[in-house]
Amino acid sequence: MSPERPGRGELGRALEEMVGKDNVLTEEVDLLPYSADHFLKGLQHYFPRFRFLPDAVVTPSSTAQVSRILRFASLHRIPVIPRGAGTSLAGQLIPVEGGIVMDLKKMNRIEPKVEDRMVVAGPGATYAELNRELERRGYFFPPEPGSAMACTVGGMVSTNASGSGAVKYGATRNYVLSLEVVLAGGEVVRLGRRVTKSASGYSLKDLFVGSEGTLGVITEVTLRVEPYPPLRRTTLAVFPSLEDAFRSAMEILGRGITPASLELLDELCLLALNMSGFSLPEGKGALMLRSDGRYEEAVGREMGEME
Ligand SMILES: Cc1cc2nc3c(=O)[nH]c(=O)nc-3n(C[C@H](O)[C@H](O)[C@H](O)COP(=O)(O)OP(=O)(O)OC[C@H]3O[C@@H](n4cnc5c(N)ncnc54)[C@H](O)[C@@H]3O)c2cc1C
Structure with missing residues (x-):
């Protein structure tokens, strides 16, 4: 039998031990911004009943920390919702059963490798910042959703985001070469390969593209990039x-x-x-x-x- 689900105080202390005090929120006032996605936020003013607070918000800064948190949450059967910029509009982010919201904004590393026509990024890197780095080098990551100024790479992969350029450039899926993912039990897996063509084996990375955080937490993304059209x-x-x-x-x-x-x-x-x-x-x-x-x-x- 799995151990009982801890209360908010106990959960907060356990998370603090894993990521440090500054990276855990448990006060109601701090949890409020995490009680909705972009759509529900607008409605909460009129329907205050639609307010689903998580028990804690945790902000990890490494794959190892994500793994520890998920292992703990899995053992105690605590729901975990990974969160990028929170711009999604379909309710996936709302913690209807409380639990942990995992804010990935600190995992925002951007490592352009344009000589290999790719970029490696943390899930919390924003689309805007990623493209600023790439455009300085004459490249870009084309799928440009309407939320381009705010959304994150992890959020884009998890929703297979695309924009008005989809007719020529396709959606995020077309650019994902490989992913590092932490599964619910804490195991770290690498899916896909950092090459332009890879035909062998099952394309498991594609299972995670568009999976909206239901299969694991994406902790690193390698994307193909295109030369920037001036x-x-x-x-x-x-x-x-x-x-x-x-x-x-x-x-x-x-x-x-x-x-x-x-x-x-x-x-x-x-x-x-x-x-x-x-x-x-x-x-x-x-x-x-x-x-x-x-x-x-x-x-x-x-x-x-x-x-
Ligand atoms: C004004 C506006 C315009 C928009 N225009 C478009 C558009 O043109 N095209 C389009 O496709 N969408 C659009 N969207 C929707 C949304 O912005 C996109 O889906 C965006 O990609 C979400 O990114 P995010 O960082 O905000 O992710 P979030 O909203 O934080 O999360 C989205 C989903 O991904 C999951 N997730 C986030 N990070 C991870 C991770 N690291 N690992 C696993 N799961 C994760 C979350 O749990 C959630 O289910 C728009 C939204 C707004 C507000």
């Missing part, structure tokens, strides 16, 4: 109906053009943009189109073909 042109085409906008998008793709970005906007989106200060023409549908590349002539020609 030229980017963006335009917005407004249509009399959403169907017309959709048909045009399919026509562009059908002609073999792969825009860097192809985003369909409905009337409500256009209205929201205009209410927030833009002065776009009125319409029932629109396409946001982007072309990128190295050469002015090629980018200009692609934009011309789409227009």
Whole structure:
């Protein structure tokens, strides 16, 4: 039989022993920001009942610490929720059964290896910081979710995040070469390989991409990177109906053009943009189109073909 689940005080003391006093929170006021994801945070003001406090928040700074915490939690049957920047919107982060929220922001190492077209990063490295480091070296990690300014590499891998560039560049999964993961019982495993092509064996890393923290805690990610395209042109085409906008998008793709970005906007989106200060023409549908590349002539020609 597993030992009884410890109370908040006892849990806090056990975690402090593993990671130090400064890396554990157990006071209610400190736990509050961890009681919701980005979506629920907005609602809590109106529905204070939707407030699910964890028993403790722990901020590890190494794989060894993550392993110790998970082994302890597993033994005592305490739920653990890994957390990046907390920008997700689907409720995965809400500690409905209390337990431990594991905040990974301190594991934010970034090690560019652009000579091998890859970067090694800790789960807490932010997308923005990662790309700042890469762009200085002429490279980038393309999937760019709308939350790019805040979200973390661990959160992106765990949700297979993507953005408006998915049509050309794909989603996070397409860039994950290897992962270091700590399983629920504390075992550390390495999945995938740091090579561009690897065809042997089961692709277990892919099981973890998009697994939303349910299978283990990702403690290191190796990502493939792309040369940064210095030229980017963006335009917005407004249509009399959403169907017309959709048909045009399919026509562009059908002609073999792969825009860097192809985003369909409905009337409500256009209205929201205009209410927030833009002065776009009125319409029932629109396409946001982007072309990128190295050469002015090629980018200009692609934009011309789409227009
Ligand atoms: C304004 C806005 C725009 C957005 N736009 C997009 C978009 O365009 N495309 C898109 O895909 N998403 C989008 N999102 C959703 C969200 O931002 C992304 O899913 C993002 O990748 C989450 O990253 P995060 O660091 O905030 O992760 P969190 O929200 O902290 O966590 C997300 C999930 O991953 C798990 N997790 C986090 N770190 C780890 C780890 N190290 N190991 C194991 N599990 C872990 C968590 O438990 C949770 O289940 C948007 C959100 C907002 C608020």
